[in-house]
Amino acid sequence: MELAARLTSGWGDDPRDPAAALSLNRIACKGDVIDPIALRKALPNNHTIMGLDRLFRRTVKGFGSIKSFVGALSTISDNVQSCPALICEIDVFAYSFLKGAKNFDLLLPPVLEYTAHSVNFQNTLNDWHSTMTSLENFERVGQSLPPDGPVSARDYLLLRKVIARPSARDELRVLATLLISGPSSPQQIVSDLGLSVPLSKRILASLHRTGIFEHENAIPTEDGSMVYAISSASIPLVVFCVRETLGLDLLSEVREENKL
Amino acid sequence: MKITPDMFVNEFVIAYIGVVFGAQWLYLRHDQNNRKRIASNRDAQRLPPDILLNHAERLADRRREAQLQSGLLLGTVLISPIVLLVIAHLLGSEGSPESGLAVTFVALMLWILISGTDLSKAFLGGLAFKTVAAFKVPFQIGDRVEIKGIGGKVIALDTFYLTLQTPNDDSISVPTSTLWGDVLTSVNGGSRSSLCVMEFYLSPDVEAGQRQSAEDAIWDAIQASVYYDPTQSMQIYLTQLPHSIKLTAKAYVASTYSEPLFSSDVTRAFLDFASKNKIALAKISHNGDEL
Numbered sequence: 001m002e003l004a005a006r007l008t009s010g011w012g013d014d015p016r017d018p019a020a021a022l023s024l025n026r027i028a029c030k031g032d033v034i035d036p037i038a039l040r041k042a043l044p045n046n047h048t049i050m051g052l053d054r055l056f057r058r059t060v061k062g063f064g065s066i067k068s069f070v071g072a073l074s075t076i077s078d079n080v081q082s083c084p085a086l087i088c089e090i091d092v093f094a095y096s097f098l099k100g101a102k103n104f105d106l107l108l109p110p111v112l113e114y115t116a117h118s119v120n121f122q123n124t125l126n127d128w129h130s131t132m133t134s135l136e137n138f139e140r141v142g143q144s145l146p147p148d149g150p151v152s153a154r155d156y157l158l159l160r161k162v163i164a165r166p167s168a169r170d171e172l173r174v175l176a177t178l179l180i181s182g183p184s185s186p187q188q189i190v191s192d193l194g195l196s197v198p199l200s201k202r203i204l205a206s207l208h209r210t211g212i213f214e215h216e217n218a219i220p221t222e223d224g225s226m227v228y229a230i231s232s233a234s235i236p237l238v239v240f241c242v243r244e245t246l247g248l249d250l251l252s253e254v255r256e257e258n259k260l
Numbered sequence: 261m262k263i264t265p266d267m268f269v270n271e272f273v274i275a276y277i278g279v280v281f282g283a284q285w286l287y288l289r290h291d292q293n294n295r296k297r298i299a300s301n302r303d304a305q306r307l308p309p310d311i312l313l314n315h316a317e318r319l320a321d322r323r324r325e326a327q328l329q330s331g332l333l334l335g336t337v338l339i340s341p342i343v344l345l346v347i348a349h350l351l352g353s354e355g356s357p358e359s360g361l362a363v364t365f366v367a368l369m370l371w372i373l374i375s376g377t378d379l380s381k382a383f384l385g386g387l388a389f390k391t392v393a394a395f396k397v398p399f400q401i402g403d404r405v406e407i408k409g410i411g412g413k414v415i416a417l418d419t420f421y422l423t424l425q426t427p428n429d430d431s432i433s434v435p436t437s438t439l440w441g442d443v444l445t446s447v448n449g450g451s452r453s454s455l456c457v458m459e460f461y462l463s464p465d466v467e468a469g470q471r472q473s474a475e476d477a478i479w480d481a482i483q484a485s486v487y488y489d490p491t492q493s494m495q496i497y498l499t500q501l502p503h504s505i506k507l508t509a510k511a512y513v514a515s516t517y518s519e520p521l522f523s524s525d526v527t528r529a530f531l532d533f534a535s536k537n538k539i540a541l542a543k544i545s546h547n548g549d550e551l
Binding site: 058059060061062063096097099100101102136138139140141142143144153157160164169172173176177194241243244245246247248249252253 | 298300301302303304305306307308310311312313314452453477480481483484486487488489490491492513514515516517518521528529
């Protein structure tokens with residue numbers, strides 16, 4: 001049984017679902033160690049694990065859970081040869097980061113399949129790329145953005161006003177964290193980035209006014225608490241801004257690999 | 261062949277000189293109009309004057325511009341006398357314009373190459389450097405470079421000056437034509453990311469487990485930093501010095517301008533780790549030497 005990664009966009013998966021990585025990790029975790037037998041028993045019948053990215057945060061201690069979990073999965077997959085591939089759904093930005101930082105694609109290669117999901121995902125990547133090219137032309141030469149595009153000039157200028165300032169260091173760090181680590185509670189943003197609580201509140205409030213966040217309660221969490229997440233429509237806008245300011249090009253490698 | 265003043269007093273020689281200088285003047289006007297149009301478009305879109313993009317000019321655009329400008333100069337100097345000669349023969353002009361055109365061509369080349377004014381030398385040298393720079397990519401606009409002992413971000417590269425913005429926000433203009441003979445160091449070589457080298461010093465008395473933990477802490481701190489470029493490789497080396505153990509971390513920062521922030525992030529995380537785990541650091545003097 002092989003392990004494979006199915007890349008997803010957006011963070012709509014429910015971590016309380018029995019097929020979610022968070023649920024499975026909770027069931028199989030014994031102290032600091034994952035029990036592969038318990039994990040094997042808890043695997044969903046359709047061999048698809050959702051939301052693997054929820055086990056990862058881009059912090060000093062944030063890699064441990066996902067590494068242990070995938071390590072345990074690879075032990076199971078080595079022992080069971082007769083079943084179809086075990087698919088792990090993971091957000092594209094988390095995967096892109098883990099691929100570069102931890103060679104994750106060697107353990108969890110992207111699945112090559114021609115399904116409705118893959119076609120939709122490829123279309124999403126193409127749309128993002130197209131939007132980012134439009135934003136680049138808008139910024140460089142003032143070329144108008146497509147009127148029916150997901151991002152309007154108003155949306156872009158609102159966010160640009162916040163992140164273009166030389167003092168916008170922490171705002172950019174928050175955006176990068178939300179892209180790579182995914183939906184984050186205010187406490188997670190404070191501890192991951194070492195910000196003070198009042199500062200984090202100010203930053204989140206100013207970013208919230210730009211309209212890039214998903215509606216509160218739109219992202220399901222394990223304990224029902226409120227988290228901040230980039231809305232699907234704003235993803236290309238945020239990826240563009242993070243690329244042009246911090247230099248992080250999170251889609252450069254993923255796009256080529258996922259061409260159908 | 262005897263060179264006389266009458267040789268140059270003909271419409272073809274005048275046309276030749278007019279084409280050469282006129283073409284350059286037209287190009288400059290076209291470039292100025294283009295920039296004004298872009299500024300006007302951006303203003304209409306309510307964009308502020310500063311450009312947010314990591315590289316304000318596309319390398320492909322700069323290549324096209326350099327190719328056009330140098331092609332225009334070469335084309336007008338080399339090809340237009342031949343075209344004018346053909347026209348003269350077709351029109352059956354009196355006299356022998358070829359002599360005047362040939363002498364003008366040679367005079368133009370000699371004047372430019374040997375005894376031309378500083379302005380024309382600066383123009384040609386700068387244009388040549390700009391063209392080569394566009395295709396060989398030693399750097400591009402937005403890069404961090406060091407030239408003539410001056411380090412800074414390249415703000416503009418035109419035919420006459422290369423403009424750098426130093427870390428202290430000074431603006432330095434270096435004549436482009438003088439760059440041929442100088443060593444040019446580019447920190448990021450046209451790409452967004454650049455290598456960042458960070459050094460940490462442990463006391464020579466630390467135990468093996470502490471050394472490994474310190475190395476792991478630096479590794480994790482680098483990967484946890486938002487400024488880190490995960491698509492590039494990362495290395496940590498240990499070196500034993502007389503009074504310390506040096507850990508050298510080499511990792512790529514995603515945007516070269518964020519190098520100080522990246523280094524600060526990793527250093528802060530390492531110092532926090534050392535303090536929390538009571539790992540002794542070596543004492544280093546203010547100039548970086550061991551004590």
